[in-house]
Amino acid sequence: MKVVGVDLGGTTFTVGLVEEGKGVVKKVEDLTRVEEGFEKVTERLAQRINEVKDDAVAVGIGAPGSIVDGTVRFAPNFPGWIDVPLGKRISELTGLPVYVENDANAFALGEKWFGAGRGKEHIVALTLGTGVGGGVITHGILLKGYLGIGAELGHVIIQPNGPICGCGNYGCLETLASATAIVRMANEGRKKYPDSLIFKHEEVTAKIVMDAAREGDKLALKIRDRVVEALARAIAGFVHIFNPEVVIIGGGVARAGDVLFKPLKEKVTEFLMPSFVGTFEIVRSPLLENSGILGAASVALEELEWR
Amino acid sequence: MKVVGVDLGGTTFTVGLVEEGKGVVKKVEDLTRVEEGFEKVTERLAQRINEVKDDAVAVGIGAPGSIVDGTVRFAPNFPGWIDVPLGKRISELTGLPVYVENDANAFALGEKWFGAGRGKEHIVALTLGTGVGGGVITHGILLKGYLGIGAELGHVIIQPNGPICGCGNYGCLETLASATAIVRMANEGRKKYPDSLIFKHEEVTAKIVMDAAREGDKLALKIRDRVVEALARAIAGFVHIFNPEVVIIGGGVARAGDVLFKPLKEKVTEFLMPSFVGTFEIVRSPLLENSGILGAASVALEELEWR
Numbered sequence: 226m227k228v229v230g231v232d233l234g235g236t237t238f239t240v241g242l243v244e245e246g247k248g249v250v251k252k253v254e255d256l257t258r259v260e261e262g263f264e265k266v267t268e269r270l271a272q273r274i275n276e277v278k279d280d281a282v283a284v285g286i287g288a289p290g291s292i293v294d295g296t297v298r299f300a301p302n303f304p305g306w307i308d309v310p311l312g313k314r315i316s317e318l319t320g321l322p323v324y325v326e327n328d329a330n331a332f333a334l335g336e337k338w339f340g341a342g343r344g345k346e347h348i349v350a351l352t353l354g355t356g357v358g359g360g361v362i363t364h365g366i367l368l369k370g371y372l373g374i375g376a377e378l379g380h381v382i383i384q385p386n387g388p389i390c391g392c393g394n395y396g397c398l399e400t401l402a403s404a405t406a407i408v409r410m411a412n413e414g415r416k417k418y419p420d421s422l423i424f425k426h427e428e429v430t431a432k433i434v435m436d437a438a439r440e441g442d443k444l445a446l447k448i449r450d451r452v453v454e455a456l457a458r459a460i461a462g463f464v465h466i467f468n469p470e471v472v473i474i475g476g477g478v479a480r481a482g483d484v485l486f487k488p489l490k491e492k493v494t495e496f497l498m499p500s501f502v503g504t505f506e507i508v509r510s511p512l513l514e515n516s517g518i519l520g521a522a523s524v525a526l527e528e529l530e531w532r
Numbered sequence: 533m534k535v536v537g538v539d540l541g542g543t544t545f546t547v548g549l550v551e552e553g554k555g556v557v558k559k560v561e562d563l564t565r566v567e568e569g570f571e572k573v574t575e576r577l578a579q580r581i582n583e584v585k586d587d588a589v590a591v592g593i594g595a596p597g598s599i600v601d602g603t604v605r606f607a608p609n610f611p612g613w614i615d616v617p618l619g620k621r622i623s624e625l626t627g628l629p630v631y632v633e634n635d636a637n638a639f640a641l642g643e644k645w646f647g648a649g650r651g652k653e654h655i656v657a658l659t660l661g662t663g664v665g666g667g668v669i670t671h672g673i674l675l676k677g678y679l680g681i682g683a684e685l686g687h688v689i690i691q692p693n694g695p696i697c698g699c700g701n702y703g704c705l706e707t708l709a710s711a712t713a714i715v716r717m718a719n720e721g722r723k724k725y726p727d728s729l730i731f732k733h734e735e736v737t738a739k740i741v742m743d744a745a746r747e748g749d750k751l752a753l754k755i756r757d758r759v760v761e762a763l764a765r766a767i768a769g770f771v772h773i774f775n776p777e778v779v780i781i782g783g784g785v786a787r788a789g790d791v792l793f794k795p796l797k798e799k800v801t802e803f804l805m806p807s808f809v810g811t812f813e814i815v816r817s818p819l820l821e822n823s824g825i826l827g828a829a830s831v832a833l834e835e836l837e838w839r
Contacts, residue, residue: 291807298807347678361773363682364673370775371654374807375670377772382765382803384692392805394768458689461701465684466668466773468677496689498699500598500605500681 228525229278229321231270231286232328232517235259235302240273241518242281245526248339249515251277259302263309271318284315284323285525287331287517293373295325301391326524328352328517330367330376332510333360334527335520336473340512347469349460350510351378353478356391357399363467367527379403381462383455401455404431404477410448418444435481452478453488460489461496464505475510482509534588535832536581536628539635539824540595542566542609547580548825549588552833555646556822558584566609570616578625591622591630592832594638594824600680602632608698633831635659635824637674637683639817640667641834642827643780648815654776656767657817658685660785663698664706670774674834686710688769690762708762711738711784717755725751742788759785760795767796768803771812782817789816 230249232239234257241252253273257266274284288311290300295312297303316323326334333350336342342350346365352358359378361368368376379399380392387396388409400406411429414421421444422437423429437445460472478485490507512519537556539546541564548559560580564573581591595618597607602619604610623630633641640657643649649657653672659665666685668675675683686706687699694703695716707713718736721728728751729744730736744752767779785792797814819826 363670363675363677366671366673368670368774370670371777372775372811374811375773375775377805380772380805381769385690385765394803394805458692462688465687466682467675468679468682470678496701498684498687498701504679504681 226526226529227279227281228522228529229274229281229284230518230520230522230525231274231284232521233257233270233286233288234517235289238270238273239518240270240277241515241522242277242279243519243522249518251279252518253277259304263306263314267311267314267318271315274315274319274321278319278321281321283525283529284319284321285331285521285523285528286311286315286323286325287328287521287524288325289328291374292325292327295323297325322525324524324528326367326521327358327360328520329358329378330360330369331520331524332358332475332516333362333473333520334367334523335512335516336475336510337362338523338526339519340510340516341471341473341508345470347467348471348473349378349463349467349469350473350475352476353402353404353474354476355403355405357403358476361463361467363469378459378463381459383458398455398459402452402459402478407431407434407448407452407478410451411444414444414447421445431478432480435478435484438481439484449484450488453485453492456489457492458496460493460507461501464493464501465498468501469505471505472507473510474507475512475516479509533833533836534586535829535836536585536588536591537825537827537829537832538577538581538591538593539828540564540577540593541824542596545577545580546825547577547584548822548829549584549586550826550829556825558586559825560584566611566613570613570621574618574621574625578622581622581626581628585626585628588628590832590836591626591628592638592828592830592835593618593622593630593632594635594828594831595632596635598681599632599634602630604632629832631831631835633828634665634667635827636665636685637667637676638827638831639665639782639823640669640780640827641674641830642819642823643782643817644669645830645833646826647817647819647823648778648780652777654774655778655780656685656770656774656776657780657782658767659783660709660711660781661783662710662712664710665783668770668774670776685766685770688766690765705762705766709759709766709785714738714741714755714759714785717758718751721751721754728752738785739787742785742791745788746791756791757795760792760799763796764799765803767800767814768808771800771808772805775808776812778812779814780817781814782819782823786816
């Protein structure tokens with residue numbers, strides 16, 4: 226079976242033809258140009274889908290923000306997209322059934338169908354990017370909740386008096402373990418550590434901080450340790466709640482690799498109840514640059530499976 | 533359909549005949565006498581079940597501790613009960629199929645079948661007693677996790693530098709909102725508030741503290757506020773994760789009523805992301821003294837429904 230996966234971002238979108246059991250067999254990328262408005266963006270999106278769709282039977286879309294029944298309720302990076310019928314419109318323009326899901330949920334489904342969650346029924350997935358996204362599969366089912374807005378794992382409070390979060394709370398996981406948080410912590414440390422390797426670059430990025438940590442840079446290691454502690458506390462909590470087989474971490478920050486994952490695996494154990502030690506694995510998403518398309522495609526595959 | 537519900541506690545157990553749609557129609561109570569050992573206790577338990585079973589088609593048991601597939605892996609208040617086949621033994625002695633579940637999970641199921649969760653598919657249930665138990669129903673299914681040990685809602689960390697918990701962590705919800713925590717906080721306040729109403733009684737209990745709070749007692753109100761803050765933070769987190777229709781609170785501490793629930797409902801809003809405000813209710817369990825039997829009976833009803 227073939228489906229089209231659409232990874233819709235605020236700057237670019239990627240459209241891929243995905244074959245079950247095979248992966249991405251064709252893909253195109255284009256600029257989103259959000260400023261052109263919903264009609265123009267969906268037309269260009271549909272055009273790209275029609276180019277690659279071949280004999281695909283459905284389209285899956287992973288989009289940021291709050292998605293309910295194919296409608297984007299609101300999405301921070303898509304100003305003006307309030308209650309827009311994304312799924313319905315794309316379906317009209319492509320002639321295919323279209324299923325839309327929040328990108329973090331799509332990521333979790335992508336891991337179930339193509340990644341580190343294959344054959345597993347209990348998966349906790351985290352994406353560490355600009356924000357922290359969460360997706361949970363429990364007893365084989367994507368956890369969405371009553372109105373489809375659950376699984377906000379990035380907004381569990383880890384440090385009650387921590388940094389303020391965009392959501393209004395203080396010390397959410399997102400304020401301590403996202404790429405944005407890493408950059409913020411680096412800038413906060415500039416005064417005390419002006420000679421840090423981090424500041425040899427024009428612009429501070431999460432990648433630069435993690436690279437510096439790998440080189441043994443003091444400030445970078447401090448930041449790495451704070452990220453690790455926050456993630457370890459959060460993951461222990463999710464493990465106590467969901468008793469998963471696997472915790473899968475993706476997003477830009479996960480590319481740091483061992484410098485993040487090695488101490489993280491050790492630290493988590495500190496916060497686990499004894500009966501949960503050794504019951505799960507923490508792994509880096511193996512899907513890399515195709516995780517967006519594969520996640521989106523999995524949204525469609527998941528729906529088709531249940532028919 | 534009739535089933536037998538068994539609420540198995542460390543001190544006493546209660547056995548009830550439960551009719552679907554009707555509730556408890558017959559019940560007996562007896563001492564558990566854990567010290568007599570697994571064989572003796574299960575024999576007495578089976579005897580009581582046989583007395584009330586009538587034409588029941590199954591037995592459900594709610595038991596404390598870690599329960600997997602009818603086996604008690606371990607239970608803090610049942611010394612020596614390690615990997616004992618509770619379900620199998622009771623089935624042999626009663627001739628009925630027996631289903632065993634952790635008592636907090638049973639409580640959640642009881643609310644779904646008989647209480648504040650009727651007709652709902654997304655329920656978060658908390659019991660505030662000696663400890664804090666949690667049960668979650670999401671998309672209509674009891675959340676158990678891979679090994680059946682999930683939904684440990686009492687052990688989410690609310691205050692990273694808070695009191696040490698029996699589980700080894702610091703500042704778990706259980707250390708801040710259980711009856712045990714309330715008594716501990718009262719004793720900690722004795723020096724500073726020797727004239728508190730709380731100490732007019734021989735022994736401090738959670739009920740005495742909550743009664744004193746209702747009278748406007750200063751120390752009692754301080755404790756009440758700390759319990760409310762911890763519960764509000766925890767519930768907001770569960771709401772962000774599960775997007776439930778209802779959060780149901782039971783156990784001894786919930787009997788405090790308005791003095792607890794009124795400030796709790798207000799406080800939760802402080803910690804909610806805007807999109808979750810108004811999406812759920814917080815209610816006190818309506819099942820009262822029968823919640824144990826009805827929960828246990830629901831374990832059986834739930835299993836029979838899926839056949």
